[in-house]
Amino acid sequence: MLVGGRRRLGKALAEDLARDHDLVLTSSRPWGNATEWPGGATRAQVRTLHWDATDPELVSRMMADLEALDRAGVTLSGAVLVAGTFPEAPFGTWSRESLDATWQINLTFPLLCAQALAPRLAEGACLQFLLDTSVHTPWLQRLPYSVAKGGLATAVPGLARLLAPKVRVVGHALGAILPAEGSDAGFLAEQTLLKRLGTPADLCRAVRFAADSPFLTGEILTLDGGRRWR
Ligand SMILES: NC(=O)c1ccc[n+]([C@@H]2O[C@H](COP(=O)([O-])OP(=O)(O)OC[C@H]3O[C@@H](n4cnc5c(N)ncnc54)[C@H](OP(=O)(O)O)[C@@H]3O)[C@@H](O)[C@H]2O)c1
Numbered sequence: 001m002l003v004g005g006r007r008r009l010g011k012a013l014a015e016d017l018a019r020d021h022d023l024v025l026t027s028s029r030p031w032g033n034a035t036e037w038p039g040g041a042t043r044a045q046v047r048t049l050h051w052d053a054t055d056p057e058l059v060s061r062m063m064a065d066l067e068a069l070d071r072a073g074v075t076l077s078g079a080v081l082v083a084g085t086f087p088e089a090p091f092g093t094w095s096r097e098s099l100d101a102t103w104q105i106n107l108t109f110p111l112l113c114a115q116a117l118a119p120r121l122a123e124g125a126c127l128q129f130l131l132d133t134s135v136h137t138p139w140l141q142r143l144p145y146s147v148a149k150g151g152l153a154t155a156v157p158g159l160a161r162l163l164a165p166k167v168r169v170v171g172h173a174l175g176a177i178l179p180a181e182g183s184d185a186g187f188l189a190e191q192t193l194l195k196r197l198g199t200p201a202d203l204c205r206a207v208r209f210a211a212d213s214p215f216l217t218g219e220i221l222t223l224d225g226g227r228r229w230r
Helices: 008-016 058-071 098-119 140-161 184-192 200-211
Strands: 023-027 046-050 077-082 121-132 170-176 219-223
Touching: 008 023, 046 058, 058 098, 077 098, 077 200, 098 121, 098 140, 098 200, 098 219, 121 140, 121 200, 140 170, 140 219, 170 200
Parallel strands: 023 046, 077 121, 121 170, 170 219
Antiparallel strands: none
């Protein structure tokens, strides 16, 4: 299951995983167009759900969707919580509304998804969170976003303890892979020890590694080309 599996890194993960998994993908927008589905997968391989972090009925919608999957005999072998936003928010511009909006999608939504999904995950499944290398050194122009990811970083070992031994929990602290529009890719690459951006394939490998590592839980894997050691 990929929460936020329609665009960008979520889509790249979906295309990779579709090689050997049936998928459940969520998006904040209604689905409908089969051409958006990953890797030539057929309708039988991909189920789509409409989960919007801002929907006041989100929790009941999630429960109803997960019960329907259960009734259809779908077992979730793992879940990756991808959805997020990356808003610039310089100090001095913060408002209650802007902070709430940033934390709603980047913190509240993944926590509610984790709570809804955990009881539906198969024995030994891994629940994975996409974090940010900002959990090591916060982005100063995006501090509210960094705070949300820091909150999720705290949730990883906490949920690992709550959900063990049935379900494992892993976070990925990502450096720049698909940089935000308008950012300087050359500069971002220069900030890493390896002098390059990450690629979606780097993330796919890490997600598969976590899913396939039955003795791994409660950890955050940093995938940032060594940026945090500069
Ligand atoms: N890209 C990078 O280099 C990078 C670096 C560090 C960390 N990360 C983390 O990796 C994850 C994926 O990043 P990304 O760059 O691929 O995508 P992104 O632009 O951060 O968005 C991820 C997904 O969030 C979903 N989303 C947006 N608003 C939503 C809402 N209201 N309710 C539910 N879902 C919503 C979007 O899907 P829909 O529009 O289909 O709903 C989108 O595909 C994020 O958590 C991000 O913080 C990415």
